Amino acid sequence: MSGDVRPDSAWKRSEPRITPMAAQARRGARMKLVGVTKHFGDVVAVTGFDLEIEAGEFVSILGQSGSGKSTLLRVIAGLEQPTAGEILIDGESATSLPPEARRMGVVFQDYALFPHMSVRDNLAFPLKMRGVHGPELNQQIASIIRLMSLGGLERRRPSQLSGGQQQRVALGRAMIFNPAALLLDEPLSALDRNLREQMKTELKALHHEVGVTVIYVTHDQSEALALSDRVVVMHSGRIEAVDSPKRLYEFPANRYIASFIGDANLLDATVRTVRASSIEMDTPIGSWLVPAQNVRSSASPGDAVTIVIRPEHLHLVATGLGDGTTPSVRCSVEQILYGGSSTLYVLRSVTGGVGLQARIPTVHAGSIAVGDPVNVAIDTAQSVAIGREDAGK
Amino acid sequence: MQHVAAPVAVGPKTFRMGDVLEHVAIVPGLLFMLALFGLPFVYTVWKSVSDPALGIDNYTAIAEDPLYLRLMANTVISAIGTTLACVAIGYPLTYAIYRARSTWKRIMMALVLISYAVGTVPRAFAWLVLLGDHGLLNQLLFAVRRSDRPIEFLYTQLGVLIGMTQVMLPFFVLILLGSMIRIDNRLVPAARTLGASGVQAFVTVFLPLSSPGLLAASMLTFIYSLGFYVIPAVLGGPAQATVVMKIQSLVLQLGEWGLGAGLATLLAVAAVGGALVYVRTTGLTAVATHD
Secondary structure, X not given: OOOOOOOHHHHHHHHHHHHHHHHHHHHOOOEEEXXXXXXXXXXXXXXXXXXXXXXXXEEEEEOOOOOOHHHHHHHHHOOOOOOEXXXXXXXXXXXXXXXXXXXXXXXXXXOOOOOOOOHHHHHHHHHHXXXXXXXXXXXXXXXXXXXXXXXXOOOOOHHHOOHHHHHHHHHHHHHOOOOOEEEEEOOOOOOOHHHHHHHHHHHHHHHHHHOOEEEEEEOOHHHHHHHOOEEEEEEOOEEEEEEOHHHHHHOOOOHXXXXXXXXXXXXXXXXXXXXXXXXXXXXXXXXXXXXXXXEOOOOOOOOEEEEEEOHHHEEEEOOOOOOOOOOEXXXXXXXXXXXXXXXXXXXXXXXXXXXXXXXEEHHHOOOOOOOOEEXXXXXXXXXXXXXXXXXXX | OOOOOOOOOOOOOOOOHHHHHHHHHHHHHHHHHHHHHHHHHHHHHHHHHHOXXXXXXXXXXXXXXXXXXXXXXXXXXXHHHHHXXXXXXXXXXXXXXXXXXXXXXXXXXXXXXXXXXXXXXXXHHHXXXXXXXXXXXXXXXXXXXXXXXXXXXXXXHHHHHXXXXXXXXXXXXXXXXXXXXXXXXXXXXXXXXXXXXXXXXXXXXXXXXXXXXXXXXXXXXXXXXXXXXXXXXXXXXXHHOOHXXXXXXXXXXXXXXXXXXXXXXXXXXXXHHHHHHHHHHHOHHHHHHHO
């Protein structure tokens, strides 16, 4: 991430709070998954899953429902036995360990709080199972109640808590025994939208403070992008891509990622000439140079590729203008989707009839109406070329 | 439960069509209960204090004859024994059905439902064949025990217990299963990830959560068992005679309607009293109202 730009005073104020926590950051475990595969009868839920996770890293497993992400989480937690493959926690094989011996703090989708126990008893459960009692038990519960801001709710039953409170109890219960890693299965999906945004911020702060290794399963890309150090995109039981959120979005590795993460304009193109720092591509809406580092496939003249341009890299310019370096495409406006801070324009090029989408900050949107002719400038430096062989996916 | 359709104005005099319909809908059931259960019961109680003469003579007769006390004790002992046997066999069985994957679950459910569907009378006579001195069970036991002396199942408390338990078991399992399947099936896995062994997870999570269902099923089994007639009549001896058998002979053979009605009233009081004690001591109401 581009470095923290905080005012000096704020940084200094928070420093003493962060330093002791930094020591805890070492507590998270390194994890390694080698060829993890899980079949249910004839159904292949996960296949050949390889991933190394650093201690204290926040990794998201992003995929649609049925992609195998929840099964993978259950395999890591020890609730399902893998058909093949190895799970290593801090270098030691955990594949045959029962769940209670793996030290994985799991937060289930609907939290799975024990309905017959108070908040306090829910939090105490993992400690009691480990034989912790007396003053040590009380002290650890008190500290987790402080950390999760659950003061005053100790005697409540889960059914008497709000969704956000239940979520915090579930997180607290999963963290109280200093797990090797936290496994979160769609933890925010049961919350309403405002609370979800708030919990996202809280989760990020919590991870920063506690420093535990986190594996976060979600189908919501905005959660994955906002929270993670790295995102693993899963598709029909396989890893489709592993990358930082920024690279995943800005340099998608293939067509699936490009269209799954965020919106994208996908253009079929052909390589014309290859130069040292850039490659010239022919597209249905003109030819332009794609920076060499943005070319994610083999590119020799004549190769068919797909060009990915995010809608925010298309600009609407007044007819007749253009700086010459970026191609300017004449389009007509087919639809305008107002989205608050930004507005999405659905466009069609006059020549070739190619469908395009442009996302313009609403403050710059001006007064364009449906049916208007517009000139679209393409920020070609931001375009990415990927191989066409992914087209079938 | 929340009412989905809330009225616009909420006042004591607000007319709500839904409320009226709700009440209309229970009328047939109410009439049915009143005509076939309420009135006969009131009539029975009335009979017990008016036949042959107004007064409590029937009750003093029951209190003075130790036979009735013994019959009452027999009845309660058999009911308690049946309930305990159902808990011991039925809880693990229900848990197995709850845990089973689809095919096995269906097979086990089918077996429970089929045995539930077969009436008490055929089952009682089937047990006669199985439990006789030279019945199937004793034949098998001869081979196992290397002895020719049969175990006396028939006309003993053991035979009655076996028969009653077998009749009550499907009933018990169905009630218990109904409450077990409402337990979130991720709670035990959650307990495992939090450090509990399989046994610990069962004892600390599953057992407490299934106990309201267990209490309800065993209470209903007990009350139901108080009214057994066919099984003790067919499989038991004179020593296993129950209150219901006595009521039958008093009323149908001796024409002692008043005495029979008195016994029936006492049995009903025992059932209601037993249920009340049970609910109070087990906290079943607290669980039921919280649900």
